[in-house]
Amino acid sequence: MDYIGEALLPGQIGHFLVILSFVASIIATISYFISARTANLAEAESWKKIGRISFFIDVVSVLGIFIILYSLIADHRYEYQYVYKNSGNDLESKYILSAVWSASEGSFILWALWHALLGVILIFTAKKWEAPVMTVLSLAQVCLATMMLGIYFFGNKIGASPFALFREQMPELPIFQDPGYVNRPEFQDGNGLNMLLQNYWMVIHPPVLFLGFASTIVPFCFAMGGLLTKKYGDWVKPALPWALLSACVLAVGIMMGGAWAYESLSFGGYWAWDPVENASLVPWLTLIAGIHTLLIYKHTGRSLQTSFFLIALTFILILYSTFLTRSGILGETSVHSFADLGMNAQLFLFLYVFLWLPTILSFTNGKSRLIGLAIAAGLVLLSYYRLPVVIIDVLGIKAERPREIAEIIGRTFPLVGSMGAIILLLVNLNKLIPSIKKEEAASSREFWMFIGSLVILISAVIITAQTSVPVYNKIFGLSIAPSEDVEFSYNRIQIFIAIIIGVLTATGQYLKYKETGKQYFMKKIGWPFLISAVAAGIILYFGNINYDKYGIGYLSFIWIAIACSVFAIIANLAYLWIGIKGNLRLSGPSVAHFGFAMMLLGILISSSKKEVLSYNTNGIFVPIEENKITGKTGENYTLPKGIKMDMGKYWVTYSGDSSHPKKSQKYFKIDFIDKETKEDFTLKPNAFINYKGNEGLSANPDARHYWNYDVFAYITALADPSKLQDTTSFATRTLKIGDSVYLSKKLIVLDTIQSRDSLPEELFGKDGKLYEARFSIFDPGQENSLQFSMPKLAIAKGESISIPDTLSNGSLILVLNKYDGRQAEVGVKEPNAIQDFLTLKVYKFPFINLLWLGTLIMALGFIIAMVRRIQVAKN
Amino acid sequence: MKKIHIVLLVLIVAAIAILISFMPSGGGLTTYESIADAKSKQGKVVHIVAKLDKSKPVEYDQVNNPNYLSFTAVDSLGGTVKVVYNNAKPDNLEHSDRLVMKGKMVGDQFECNNIMMKCPSKYSDDPNRIQESMNKTAK
Incomplete structure (x- = not known):
């Protein structure tokens, strides 16, 4: 069938650019790799040139892909499925950008675009590191390009193209029977952008977060370059400013997500320990730990192995986070993961390649590298072809149970492979890099910095272990559900981390590298300590922090953590004068630590003093008599x-x-x-x-x-x-004594229903009854507005006769229709009003502002530190 | 004290912390259960994945108590239970295909403290649904 009116050309160009980007980055990877490995300078230079040209082609392709997708969305070309799914005619122009990166395919484009930009900067600044660093970065671009390919390869779908035509993706849709479907009235609007994403934070949060994600690859590339060129310590200097930049951007990106959640979503807070949030926090933690060990190495020559490990782990965790949030594996446990595009295997392979890359490079000879590669690939292939199940079949075992176990064992292979890669990396690093025999002094700065890094790493490991529950379920076929109280299950452990990190943040800089004299330390930290003790005392005494939901034990840890963060704030502020004598060029660490401590204090106070203002006991506040309600009180x-x-x-x-x-x-x-x-x-x-x-x-x-x-x-x-009642006729309500009804400007409460005895038999018959109801009617916002209404219901000679009551100003008529001793049916008529509620x-x-301000100050500290590290690296 | 000793010590602390975090008391982990199994585990916090039973009434009266919702849930094994949720009624309750509910059985009702709605997203790969929404566009 020939379709009319489709704009096919942009999609074809877009698709071509995806393939071009894929091919160009493969060539860039290979050329840069050869260049890095070639001793002959002229030859290395010519390979590097090819690498550069290919990378620039990749940059232009990715930029082109982005622009084409943007213009397709802006032009409302709904024949493209991505455009149909993620946008609509009503989008304001700023949200067209949000629509570009609102789904998985588009966010890969954003990620690749940032890699491209970082790559261009590296080409111009990395000098002798260009070839090894760009090898790794180009490899990442290859992987990202595969995510956008959307082609079939031996029956397996590789990637999801943002330029896929809607009619090709869903040919069964009846509208596509019409060749002119594009012009049909049904086809003139898209599905619309997810409502939650129509918010200004969604315009800026994703690009910043993705720059944070993308930038973690740069220190990783330098570390891999160090392994590739066997210059194990040289990469630290140029990598450090990049690590600081990455930590800065990632922190701002994460907190923008928090601000989005706080300001625009109804999660009731900025952080909920949701798996998607955790997945972006964990790499930041390992990166922070890595920055500290890099600094230890720069000043003392220690902790190089740990630095390699932490920097490698950071990027691996970024990929793990990508796997978790996009594979659909989180399923029931997260409120905001991407839609599952059926690319689980591919996403896992992206992670797996970069998990093994450091390990393979850490082998020094080609033979070991090949063996490592074979093991890595073998485990995945054997898992894919379900080797243990095949064995069971060959053995001819028919029973159900062994087969199930074999399935599980088969699924554990990739896990074993991943863990094996990490352990092998540690073993190899230990062999490659000689460690300094002499122990560091317990009074040295590097000793406590190392402990601090270790504690941060542990925090990251624990959060990952808790967040990965859906992965265990998947592999082992379990049905473990999230905690009864998710936030507390994290908080009760992280509060200890906060206390330790608080103290170390406060005191760390007052220690000297190598060794610190006791007197020196005491003299310098004395005043900050005393001032902090007083300040913390005042805050705790007057702050009325009594969050006792989890008992006094937990509350006391909150108090200690608050005291520690106050100490960290004051000690780092004081260090600007005591330590660096107001030399602002050196102030990066103090400023960053000051900001971090402020964040910590903001987090502790805002979450332990959060108040529900709408907490109530009744639906509508009723000042008279006790209102009988069903169920408990609540926050609505x-x-x-x-x-x-x-x-x-x-x-x-x-x-x-x-x-x-x-x-x-x-x-x-x-x-x-x-x-x-x-x-x-x-x-x-x-x-x-x-x-x-x-x-x-x-x-x-x-x-x-x-x-x-x-x-x-x-x-x-x-x-x-x-x-909503039609107010011109009687609306009936079934009420019990004490129930209330609201009407415009009025509350009506059924106070009592009394039944009269000794009724005249000649009027009422034998079983005659007379009920008299009393209603209180008032306006809760107005004093002395209480009025009563007393409709009656007579049952005489088997007939019910209602006697309505009208308020003196005629604004309300009440009638008692039925009463069975328990429930009454009441008719309400309000001659001229509409009700809504x-x-x-x-x-x-x-004190939520402490958190936001702290974030900004910390980011500033990172920038100051980065500028200084760039200067140091130049000299 | 040698560095390796400290590393070991910290690792032990971490291992203990992880174990604590997985312990069932307080903030520990729970399990997914069918309605029938949940009923046999009175008072224990569990997760139930079920559907709203649309043939039974949904009770929610904002005016008398905005913090009381009650409805009947039915799971894939056919178990049914009355659910009580002390919070506002999620607006898309009736349109959800699945409810993931955290709570515990008290007597014969499930006291739920968290409901996650799984809604059929509009671009779910159901052509009928897409066609339906396109028809709405035309109007």
Whole structure:
């Protein structure tokens, strides 16, 4: 069939560029590798030239891929599946960028683009390191290009192309029977961008995070270059500024994700120990540990083995994180992983290649390298062809159980291969790099820096062990579910790490390399220590930090951690004068540590003093009589429209709403009045309602920021429109004594129903009854507004006769229809009003700004340190 | 003290910490259970993967208590249980295909403290669903 109206050319060019990028980066890898291995200078130079040209071709291709995808989305070319899935006509132009990297395929493009940029910088600055470093970087580009190929190779799909045509991906869709489908009215809009991603943070968080991810490869490349050229210590100097840059960008990227979660998603916080969050935190931790051991090496010649290991591990963990978040393996445990594209094997291979690369390079002769390669490849192939199961079949064992075990053993091969690679790397590094025999002094800076790095590494190992549960489930066929209390399961261990790191952050710089005199140390740290003790005392005494949900033991550790972080803040600030005498060029470490300690304090205080403002015992606050409710109290609060409600410290009114002109997004206006200060402000949380066929509600919070706390509100439920009463006729409600009903500006509570005895038999018959109900009616935001209404129900001679009651101003009519001694059916008529309501949660986060400010200061510290390390490397 | 000793010591501490983190008390790990198995484990926190039973009523009245939701869940083995969730009703409850619920059995009801909704994402590879949403676009 010939299709009409499709824009095929951009996709064909895009697809060609993907293949060009793939081929060019293969050539770059090979040429740079040969160049790095060739002793003859002229020959090495000519290979390097080929490497460069190929890499530049790759750079142009990746840039082209990005631009084409952007313009396809901007032009709404829905014949491309990626464009259809991830964008729509209603997108503002800034969100077109978000749409480019909103799904897995696009985010690989972003990653490759950053690699390309970093590669160009390295080509111009790395000098003698160019060939070995670019070999590794080009290899990574090969792997990334395969992720975008979208071709079939012996029946296996390799990669997912962002330029795949919708009709080719889903030919069974009836619309594609029509050759002119592109112009059909059904085809004029896309699926729309995921509602959660339509937020300004999603425009900047992914590029920064991916630059953080991408940049971890540079120190890795230098370390691999060190192995490749057998110059084991020389790579440290040029790698250090890159490691600092990477740590800076990755930290900012991660915290932007936190800010996104905090400000735009309804997770109720900036960090939830979600596997996707953990997966990006862990490489940052190992990178920080690695930076410290690199510094130890620079100053004392120790810890080179550990540095190699940590820098290699960092990039490997980035790939592990990529595997976890994109393979769909996290399944039930994460709220925000990518859609599974069926590329698990390929993603694993990407990880596996770079897991073995350091190990293979750490063998010194070609024969061992080949053996290593054979083992690595063998394990994966044997697992793929399910060797243990094949053996079982050959042996002719038919029983179920041995077969199951064989399956499990087969699945463990890649795991064994991965662990084996890490152990072999450690063994080889130990052989390659001579360690200094003499022990470092316990009073030396390097000793405690090493301990600190080890503690950070342990923190990373523990988080990884906990996050990897879905992987264990997959391999061993288990059904372990996440913890009963996920956040606490992490916090109760990480609090100890925080305490140790807090103390080391405070004191580390007051120690000298090689050896520190006791008197020197005491003299320098004395004042900072005393001031911190007083400051911490004040904060703990007046701060009212009494988060006793997990008992006094845990609370006391929070106190200790707060004291330690205060100590770290003050000691690092003081060090600017005491230690480096105000020389700002040297201030990087102090500034970074100061910022880090501030983050720590912000995290501890904001999470232990988080308050739920909307915590309530009743649906609607009812001041009179005890309202009988079903179930427990909770964090949600219902606001009827237009009624001033009492919410703890605030008077709150749901005063109105407005709709987005283009999208099905609604803004709610909630007015707050502080009861004490009388200060008033308005929050406008919004929600997407049934956006593009995604049934239901997706809420975006709004926050009021103060210097020391934030008030933060988001919608949790809206009134079901089908249940909103028609106000011109009687609406019936079934109520028990104590139940309440709200109407516009009014609350109605059924107080009592009394039955009258001794009724005149001539009127009521034998079993006659007369019920008299009493309702309290009031406006909770207005004093002295209480009114009563007393409708009656008579049962006379087998007939029910209701006697309605109308309020004196005629605004409300109540009628008692039925009463069975337990439940009453009540009719409500409100001649001229419409009712609406919403349910929301309101939180107060204190001192959250310490976390954001701390992040920025830490980033600044990294930059200062990086500038200094670049200068040192030049001289 | 030799460095290797410290390394060993720290490794031991780490091993203990990992073991603690996996222990079932407090913040420890739980398991995925069928409804029938969960019922036999009264009071123990478990995860249940089930569906909303649409033939039974969903009880949620924001006005009287926005923190009380109750509905009936049914799992793939046919077990059913009444679920009580002390929180706001997730708006897409009725449209979810699967519910991953964390909680414990108390008497004959499942007291749930966390529900994760697995919704059929619109670009799930179901052509009918895509066609349906395209038809909506045309209107």
